[in-house]
Amino acid sequence: MANKLRFDGKVVVITGAGAGLGKAYALLFASRGAKVVINDLGGGRHGDGSNTKVADTVVSEIKQSGGEAVANYDNVLEGEKIVQTAINTYGRIDILVNNAGILRDKTFARMSESDWDVIHNVHVKGSMKTTQAAWPYFRKQKYGKIIFTSSNSGLYGNFGQANYSSAKMALIGLANTLAIEGQSSGIYTNVIVPTAGSRLTEDIVPPDFFNELKPELIAPIVLWLCHEDCSENGSIIESALGWAGKCHLIRSNGCILRSNKNELINPEAVQDNWGKIIDMTNAKHYESIVDVSGELMNVIESFSNKK
Numbered sequence: 415m416a417n418k419l420r421f422d423g424k425v426v427v428i429t430g431a432g433a434g435l436g437k438a439y440a441l442l443f444a445s446r447g448a449k450v451v452i453n454d455l456g457g458g459r460h461g462d463g464s465n466t467k468v469a470d471t472v473v474s475e476i477k478q479s480g481g482e483a484v485a486n487y488d489n490v491l492e493g494e495k496i497v498q499t500a501i502n503t504y505g506r507i508d509i510l511v512n513n514a515g516i517l518r519d520k521t522f523a524r525m526s527e528s529d530w531d532v533i534h535n536v537h538v539k540g541s542m543k544t545t546q547a548a549w550p551y552f553r554k555q556k557y558g559k560i561i562f563t564s565s566n567s568g569l570y571g572n573f574g575q576a577n578y579s580s581a582k583m584a585l586i587g588l589a590n591t592l593a594i595e596g597q598s599s600g601i602y603t604n605v606i607v608p609t610a611g612s613r614l615t616e617d618i619v620p621p622d623f624f625n626e627l628k629p630e631l632i633a634p635i636v637l638w639l640c641h642e643d644c645s646e647n648g649s650i651i652e653s654a655l656g657w658a659g660k661c662h663l664i665r666s667n668g669c670i671l672r673s674n675k676n677e678l679i680n681p682e683a684v685q686d687n688w689g690k691i692i693d694m695t696n697a698k699h700y701e702s703i704v705d706v707s708g709e710l711m712n713v714i715e716s717f718s719n720k721k
């Protein structure tokens with residue numbers, strides 16, 4: 415087994431760290447020597463109310479075990495205040511885990527604009543605001559680890575979660591671009607897609623399964639992604655039950671629907687070739703937009719070969 419992974423001297427900010435997954439991450443980071451900012455607004459499952467005790471309880475637990483932690487009670491929409499707590503208390507920030515989240519499940523037919531906005535605000539804007547506040551510190555010190563929290567509801571869709579699943583996919587787009595923009599400054603961004611027993615899932619999964627889905631089984635994956643020895647950047651890691659795997663988009667080979675570049679295509683050509691367009695045999699993953707654009711050049715090339 416590798417040497418024990420330590421975080422001595424590192425300052426970690428975890429949003430929504432008062433319960434569930436965030437709490438499990440916080441306890442493990444602190445037990446490995448990190449100084450942890452426990453952000454939690456202490457609100458209800460749907461984003462209502464607030465309670466400082468939620469963050470305070472985790473801070474006490476860490477301190478009682480000999481670790482270092484400080485509470486912050488701000489909404490992630492005021493991410494700059496959360497990051498400021500790290501700077502004021504510990505003078506730096508090295509790791510940011512964007513984890514805070516709520517649900518407002520409704521079928522799309524019954525979803526109000528406010529159900530949409532509240533979810534997008536907490537998950538997407540809150541993660542953006544907190545990350546943007548940390549970004550200048552990461553750039554200056556040429557080091558930073560960022561985690562965004564997505565969901566299988568986003569990756570695969572889920573009945574009654576149009577607001578939540580779209581917000582969770584937005585975070586993947588955000589992570590994709592920050593992984594590119596941050597790389598030259600030593601800022602690595604990855605996405606965790608957890609499945610865990612928490613108040614968000616207690617009435618969704620059967621009790622026996624719920625008890626097996628321990629948040630503590632996901633925390634080690636997040637810790638590794640945030641460790642200085644880990645060079646992973648721009649990845650989506652799904653995890654539950656002590657299992658973890660990487661997830662990425664693949665695209666079919668597709669087919670060219672015209673024989674030369676002076677020809678236009680019509681809907682019937684699409685209909686006739688639909689089987690080839692969606693045939694996933696030999697489907698490929700593309701590492702970057704440059705690779706995808708490069709393949710488009712091959713389409714033009716194929717026409718000049720046919721002249």
Ligand code: NAD
Nearest residue numbers: 430433434435455456457489490513514515565609610612
């Ligand atoms: P949880 O409800 O147990 O914990 C979330 C914490 O975030 C709560 O303590 C809450 O007070 C806090 N919070 C909510 N809104 C906040 C805000 N605006 N500002 C600051 N704090 C806020 O939920 P959890 O299951 O541990 O979820 C953690 C993250 O994981 C969420 O982003 C959730 O969407 C995501 N997730 C969870 C699961 C799962 O199976 N539990 C699956 C996929 C994704």
